[in-house]
Amino acid sequence: MLVYALRRLALAVPLLVGITFVSFVVLHLAPGSPVEIGGGDLDPSAKEAREALVKAFELDKPLHEQYGKWLLRLVRLDFGRSFAPDGRPVLDKIGERLPVTLVLNLIEMIIILSLAVPIGVLSATRQYSTFDTITTVFVFVGFATPDFWLALLLMILFGAQLGWLPISGLRSMNWEYLSFWQQQWDFLSHLILPIGVATFGGLAGFSRYMRQSMLEVVRQDYVQTARAKGLAERVVIGKHALRNAMLPIVTILGLSLPTLIGGSVIVEWIFAIPGMGQLMVQAAFERDYPVLMGNLVIVSTLTLVANLLADLAYSAVDPRIRVGARRRR
Amino acid sequence: MVACLAALAILAPRIAPWDPNRPDVKKILDPPSARHVLGTDQLGRDVLARMLYGSRVSLAVGFVSVGIATVIGLVLGAAAGYRGGLLDAAIMRLVDLMLVFPRFFLLLAVLAFLTPSIWTIMVVIGLTGWMGVARLVRAEFLALREREFVLWSQSIGASEFRIVWRHILPNAMAPVLVAMTLGIPAAILTESGLSFLGLGVQPPHATWGQILNEGKDAIELAWWLSVYPGLAILVTVLSYNLLGEGIRDALDPRLRQSGRRFVTRRA
Numbered sequence: 001m002l003v004y005a006l007r008r009l010a011l012a013v014p015l016l017v018g019i020t021f022v023s024f025v026v027l028h029l030a031p032g033s034p035v036e037i038g039g040g041d042l043d044p045s046a047k048e049a050r051e052a053l054v055k056a057f058e059l060d061k062p063l064h065e066q067y068g069k070w071l072l073r074l075v076r077l078d079f080g081r082s083f084a085p086d087g088r089p090v091l092d093k094i095g096e097r098l099p100v101t102l103v104l105n106l107i108e109m110i111i112i113l114s115l116a117v118p119i120g121v122l123s124a125t126r127q128y129s130t131f132d133t134i135t136t137v138f139v140f141v142g143f144a145t146p147d148f149w150l151a152l153l154l155m156i157l158f159g160a161q162l163g164w165l166p167i168s169g170l171r172s173m174n175w176e177y178l179s180f181w182q183q184q185w186d187f188l189s190h191l192i193l194p195i196g197v198a199t200f201g202g203l204a205g206f207s208r209y210m211r212q213s214m215l216e217v218v219r220q221d222y223v224q225t226a227r228a229k230g231l232a233e234r235v236v237i238g239k240h241a242l243r244n245a246m247l248p249i250v251t252i253l254g255l256s257l258p259t260l261i262g263g264s265v266i267v268e269w270i271f272a273i274p275g276m277g278q279l280m281v282q283a284a285f286e287r288d289y290p291v292l293m294g295n296l297v298i299v300s301t302l303t304l305v306a307n308l309l310a311d312l313a314y315s316a317v318d319p320r321i322r323v324g325a326r327r328r329r
Numbered sequence: 330m331v332a333c334l335a336a337l338a339i340l341a342p343r344i345a346p347w348d349p350n351r352p353d354v355k356k357i358l359d360p361p362s363a364r365h366v367l368g369t370d371q372l373g374r375d376v377l378a379r380m381l382y383g384s385r386v387s388l389a390v391g392f393v394s395v396g397i398a399t400v401i402g403l404v405l406g407a408a409a410g411y412r413g414g415l416l417d418a419a420i421m422r423l424v425d426l427m428l429v430f431p432r433f434f435l436l437l438a439v440l441a442f443l444t445p446s447i448w449t450i451m452v453v454i455g456l457t458g459w460m461g462v463a464r465l466v467r468a469e470f471l472a473l474r475e476r477e478f479v480l481w482s483q484s485i486g487a488s489e490f491r492i493v494w495r496h497i498l499p500n501a502m503a504p505v506l507v508a509m510t511l512g513i514p515a516a517i518l519t520e521s522g523l524s525f526l527g528l529g530v531q532p533p534h535a536t537w538g539q540i541l542n543e544g545k546d547a548i549e550l551a552w553w554l555s556v557y558p559g560l561a562i563l564v565t566v567l568s569y570n571l572l573g574e575g576i577r578d579a580l581d582p583r584l585r586q587s588g589r590r591f592v593t594r595r596a
Contacts, residue, residue, distance in 0.1 A: 018426040026439055144566035146518055148525050148538075149559030152545060156552060255428075262431035266522055270545075280434055281526055284441035292438045300429045307429070 004315055012308055016301065020074060023296040024067050027289060070293075079294035082283075090294040093279065098298070101268070101275035105260055107195055109253070112202045117246070119203075120210020124218065125237060135207060142204025147263060151197045151270045158193060166190050194271040198263055202256070209252055213245040220244070247318055254310030258303050330568035337384055348378065361553055370543060370554055379535035380561055386536040387565065390451050390520040391513040397455025398516075399509055402462025403498075409463070410470025411493055421467070424460045432457050436519070440528045447530050450523065454516050462508050469501035503580040510573035514566035521562050537562050 073080065079090035123132040159166070166189060217223065218241055226240045227233075265277035272278070276299060283291040369375055409420040435457055443449045473479060474497065482492050523529030524538025525545075532539060537558040544554025 014422065015426055015429060018422070019429060022426060022430065023438070026435065027442065140567060140570060141563070143570055144514065144563045146521055146525075146559060146562050146566075148522060149541060149555075149562065152541065152555045152559065156555065258429065258431040262433035265431075265433045265437065266526065269526060277433075280437050281528075284437040284528060287441050292441060296430065296434055296438050299431055299434050303431065304429050 005312055008308055008311055012304055015304055019300045019304065020071060020297055021067075023293050023300070024070060026296070027293055028063055028066070074297070079297075080290035082288055082291050090290045093291060094276065094294055094298055097274055097276050097279050100273060101261070101264055101277060104191075104195065104198070104264060104268075104273070104275060107191070108198050108202065108260060111195065111199050112206050113249075113253075115199075116203055116206035116210050117242075117249075119207040121214055121237065121242065121245075123207070124211045124214035127215065132211075135211075139204045139208045142201055145201065147197055147201055148266045148270055150200060151193070151267060154193050154197060155270075190271075194267050194273055198260075198267050201263065202260060205256065206249070206252070210245065210249060213248050214241065217241045217245040247314070250310055250314045250317070254307045254314075257306050257310075258300075261299060261303065330564075331572050334384065334565055334568065335388065337381060339385075348375075370540070370547075370551070376540065376553060376557060379540055380537065380558055383535045383537045383540060383558065384561065384565070386447060386530055386534060387517050387520060387562070390447065390454065390530075391517045391569075393451040394454035394458065394516045394520075395509050395512040397452060398458040398512060399462050399505065401455070401459035403466055403505065405459070406463035406466025407470055407493055407498065407501075410467035411474055411489075411497065413471075417467070420463070424463055427457070427460050430457075432519070433522070436523060437526075437528065440523065445528060445531050447534065450520055450529055454519055458512060458516065461512075462505060465504045465508055466501055469504060470497060473497045473500055507573055507577045507580065510569060510576055514569040514573075517562065517566060517569075 070080075077091060079094070082088055082090055082093055119135055123129075123135045126132055166186075218237075220241075223236060223241050226236045231240075261276075264275060265280060267273070268275045268277035269281050276295060279291065280295050282288070283295065370379070405420050405423075409417040436453060439453050440449070443453070479492060479496055482496055487496075520529055521536065521538035521541070524536045525542045526538075527542055529538055530536045540558040541555060544551065544558070547554060
């Protein structure tokens with residue numbers, strides 16, 4: 001187990017370097033320059049300011065030198081300062097937003113799993129039943145629904161028409177004047193719509209995958225054996241089949257993590273939630289170099305770590321993986 | 330369905346009842362009526378006409394970006410699968426690397442510095458979407474290169490290019506075709522998402538995401554600006570997904586169990 005973990009860890013290191021490299025290259029090879037904002041070409045003072053900027057951020061040095069310096073600073077966790085007027089360190093900016101995105105995605109994942117597993121199991125054990133048909137239709141619609149559109153519709157319905165739920169931010173204006181429990185409810189009610197939207201698409205995918213996985217497992221010999229032993233159907237499905245059907249789900253969960261996090265960009269933007277996604281969109285509009293690079297590096301590193309954890313969890317649950325990995329390499 | 334949508338897009342200039350970019354101050358935010366079937370927007374432009382033109386952009390972006398992604402994926406996947414060894418390891422690490430980046434974050438970072446046009450959107454979506462195809466093609470090549478007909482052509486001295494192009498590739502195309510069909514709706518969703526954020530195709534080009542973006546500001550006044558374009562995206566994506574499923578089942582029953590669709594789904 002330890003050997004396997006160490007091997008996975010060793011494989012992750014070059015990926016980490018690769019992440020910094022791609023983040024750097026993507027931003028530096030793009031034709032536009034971060035200091036070319038708007039029509040500043042006509043104004044001589046703008047030109048001077050631009051040259052000062054170029055100097056300050058060492059954008060006139062050769063690329064490999066810039067990359068080297070940037071990398072050295074990254075090792076010391078120095079992501080530089082934002083280009084935005086506030087000029088705050090990038091790490092601070094990201095630090096206050098990261099927990100929001102993490103919590104949102106964590107809640108999403110828990111909801112998705114706790115709904116998708118029973119849905120998948122039920123539609124697999126009752127293949128071609130009415131329930132199965134309904135969920136299949138739901139899955140296809142879920143796949144095809146643009147999340148921002150769903151968000152807009154829900155905002156019209158619950159926010160504008162019915163006025164039941166708040167549609168932006170995480171707290172109401174009068175937050176400070178509310179009692180403790182009212183504050184909690186206020187926070188929760190701000191989360192309902194964004195999380196609802198974000199789970200919708202993922203739920204479709206996972207329940208579909210759970211169904212497939214379950215359909216395969218139910219046909220296995222050991223399930224037949226369990227039935228033949230005279231075990232109750234509940235035990236056969238709930239214990240023998242479910243455990244095995246859950247295995248691929250762990251992998252898929254790891255693989256779909258970038259998708260989930262990427263999805264939070266639009267949701268955070270629409271619902272004005274101060275998370276990483278919103279920061280990313282703002283930075284893109286403002287051409288805020290350091291924030292964009294820092295964001296890319298941190299988000300992808302987190303994904304890498306999460307994938308690693310998923311892999312390790314997987315191998316801890318399923319000894320076949322460890323043995324197989326040793327034999328293959 | 331798919332054919333109908335394509336026909337609508339191609340015929341857009343002929344069937345559109347109004348000029349999609351002609352503003353009309355007297356008809357700002359008109360609700361759907363007999364004259365403007367789906368209503369008008371903030372500048373008095375006809376929503377139906379704009380949506381018809383928007384479908385051209387969406388479909389074009391879908392096809393071209395998937396084309397780019399498929400070519401990259403085919404070349405890299407084939408090289409990795411056929412040659413194996415160090416090249417294979419290098420390409421697969423590159424795939425792993427690209428898969429670690431949440432696609433939307435990567436797209437935003439790139440688009441921040443490019444002047445957005447239909448072409449940059451196509452290229453950028455294509456460049457961030459080839460990993461799935463590369464993996465598929467590599468897996469097919471790994472399996473096929475050991476088969477008798479390949480060994481046989483190698484033994485009679487056929488050139489490497491010929492073996493790959495004429496013998497292996499045609500046999501590896503089935504899953505690629507499915508991946509392409511399912512990649513188009515994914516690209517359309519991505520494009521509309523980007524346009525919705527205002528970082529995609531720029532006005533005055535009408536795209537579905539663009540109309541939704543503009544409609545967002547008038548959401549309490551004009552529901553038709555928000556409902557119809559989204560519905561158009563939903564129907565388009567749904568029909569391509571169903572087509573992809575259909576092709577999958579028809580070409581190769583073994584693929585029915587695959588859950589790849591989910592992984593490649595969204596940005």
